[in-house]
Amino acid sequence: MTGTLYGLGIGPGDPELITLKALRLLRAAPVVAWPAPEQGDSLARSIVASHLPGGQTEIAIRMPLTVERFPAQAIYDGAATELAEHLSAGRDVAVLCEGDPFFYGSFMYLFARLAKRFPVEVVPGVSSLTACAAALGHPIAARNDVLTVIPAPLDDAAIAARLQATDAAAILKLGRHGPRIVALLQKLGLAGRAHYIERATMANQRILPLAEVDPQAIPYFAMILVHKRGEAHVTESNT
Amino acid sequence: MTGTLYGLGIGPGDPELITLKALRLLRAAPVVAWPAPEQGDSLARSIVASHLPGGQTEIAIRMPLTVERFPAQAIYDGAATELAEHLSAGRDVAVLCEGDPFFYGSFMYLFARLAKRFPVEVVPGVSSLTACAAALGHPIAARNDVLTVIPAPLDDAAIAARLQATDAAAILKLGRHGPRIVALLQKLGLAGRAHYIERATMANQRILPLAEVDPQAIPYFAMILVHKRGEAHVTESNT
Known part of the structure; x- marks a missing residue:
């Protein structure tokens, strides 16, 4: 045996x-x-x-x-x-x-x-995906949203194309790719719809709007969630 | 209080x-x-x-x-x-x-x-997403795969576009949309890369290759996982 x-x-x-x-x-x-x-x-x-x-x-x-x-x-x-x-x-x-x-x-x-x-x-x-959403206090995906999980090591063109064609996104494996990803989200006009979650559910958890992140200090255990449809898509009082 | x-x-x-x-x-x-x-x-x-x-x-x-x-x-x-x-x-x-x-x-x-x-x-x-992957015995996403979660109520053109632009996909909220989704995957040539998982981790769990699914009998608690890169992407003995 x-x-x-x-x-x-x-x-x-x-x-x-x-x-x-x-x-x-x-x-x-x-x-x-x-x-x-x-x-x-x-x-x-x-x-x-x-x-x-x-x-x-x-x-x-x-x-x-x-x-x-x-x-x-x-x-x-x-x-x-x-x-x-x-x-x-x-x-x-x-x-x-x-x-x-x-x-x-x-x-x-x-x-x-x-x-x-x-x-x-x-x-x-x-998974870290839903742990980050819970920590943020915002559904990662609702209704008939398309959700795309995007590894940060992909090149900018690939990431931009995936972000364009989705309702919500999670960008993971950040680490040394953090500065490039933050710059890309700013260039695409998505920074205002993005949140940064570091070490979700751990004692040293940090959650920041993307604008407040130091791109040079992003660890591997961090994720950026992008909600392109914004707050009202979830919090409006109907189904 | x-x-x-x-x-x-x-x-x-x-x-x-x-x-x-x-x-x-x-x-x-x-x-x-x-x-x-x-x-x-x-x-x-x-x-x-x-x-x-x-x-x-x-x-x-x-x-x-x-x-x-x-x-x-x-x-x-x-x-x-x-x-x-x-x-x-x-x-x-x-x-x-x-x-x-x-x-x-x-x-x-x-x-x-x-x-x-x-x-x-x-x-x-x-989540049902990772529960289905575990039940199937196949990673839902590996390496730098893009993973897209697609609600079945979306129309065929939207679903086809998302499937085209991803490495792996999970299609959920099947139910009455099941027959249309199965037909779409066949039309796109992806049926051989798709698995059907019903009631993952429950006593009456069922896992089938897509070809063996009765599209008329798909419940709400079912998911189709598509691994476009196929088996070797995961099982090859290197990183």
């Missing part, structure tokens, strides 16, 4: 935004793996730290912040090999996934390497 | 996919309100039934399945008035929201009527 690989969505940051299911599977797993920077603490592990029963084998999957394609491949290869040893020995492995495992998550790289050899269960989690 | 209005995301259907936070606030609220059809049981209430402590005031917000704009407006007006009485009297009110309150949720209609008068807290939940 092989073990099962669990991809557990642990939510956007508030430890209370984990689901009962992810918590149950997390506590029951003999092996817990989590993404981490090359040095220092793992955000994913810190989210669940208060929930861990102790006594579990813990595996840090450490990834340099700036990573080339091939070193990253080697790191996921090595992690998959290590997890496969536990799975082959019959031990379940729970992989912690910030937000949701299948919404732009790095879990897919382990899934791609292990899903054909071992049983896998993915437990969906609260 | 007025009460607080809580919009609680209770997840996509599996009672275990509620968050610790929503569960805590749900159990503590003296008043719980939930959407329901004109007659019969509420899906939202059934999701949390096993979690309810008993002794709470329960308010059903009953909505006809086929509803005109103005009757719906009157129903939300009436519900807001009823909830406002409890809030004014200092009682917290928890409104159950399937999935996430601010991801195409009807909670926005109560929020629009009450947020200026009472404190409101929105607790994000696991």
Whole structure:
């Protein structure tokens, strides 16, 4: 009997935004793996730290912040090999996934390497997308809105085209692309319809109108929500 | 002291996919309100039934399945008035929201009527979007994919344009629009890249390739996920 690989969505940051299911599977797993920077603490592990029963084998999957394609491949290869040893020995492995495992998550790289050899269960989690909307106090999408999720690394022309053809947008993976994205939204006349949310649901959450953002200081865990239809679309008192 | 209005995301259907936070606030609220059809049981209430402590005031917000704009407006007006009485009297009110309150949720209609008068807290939940991806066993979005969420009531030309300009798409609010959407995906040559997920994470969950779907029997709680880049985009063993 092989073990099962669990991809557990642990939510956007508030430890209370984990689901009962992810918590149950997390506590029951003999092996817990989590993404981490090359040095220092793992955000994913810190989210669940208060929930861990102790006594579990813990595996840090450490990834340099700036990573080339091939070193990253080697790191996921090595992690998959290590997890496969536990799975082959019959031990379940729970992989912690910030937000949701299948919404732009790095879990897919382990899934791609292990899903054909071992049983896998993915437990969906609260994504940063809806966590940011809740923090902002504004629906991310309403009625028959088209909602487009746009990764910031895409080029300006691609992003502008997607913004033109949608009602609402979430721009993610900001980080070093922040200054370019802020400038683009200003150029497109959308800055007034955009909000910036940093570390939604965490203790150090920040929410700002786009005009007040320092583009040079945008971390990876930030998102810009654009509501092209504006406030009245949601708050008008009819359906 | 007025009460607080809580919009609680209770997840996509599996009672275990509620968050610790929503569960805590749900159990503590003296008043719980939930959407329901004109007659019969509420899906939202059934999701949390096993979690309810008993002794709470329960308010059903009953909505006809086929509803005109103005009757719906009157129903939300009436519900807001009823909830406002409890809030004014200092009682917290928890409104159950399937999935996430601010991801195409009807909670926005109560929020629009009450947020200026009472404190409101929105607790994000696991959305049907990521629940469907987890059930399917395929990331909804990876790498720098653009993901577009498209309501099925939009016309064919609008939907086709959005599908053309994205890497991945989720088409929701299917129901009676199902036959038209299935035909459109076939016409666009995307049927082979589309999967149908019905009642994700519920006991009667069904997942089918689009070709095997009976378009006449598509319920409201169904979604079509389109992965234009295909399987290899995700499963190839590199980053």
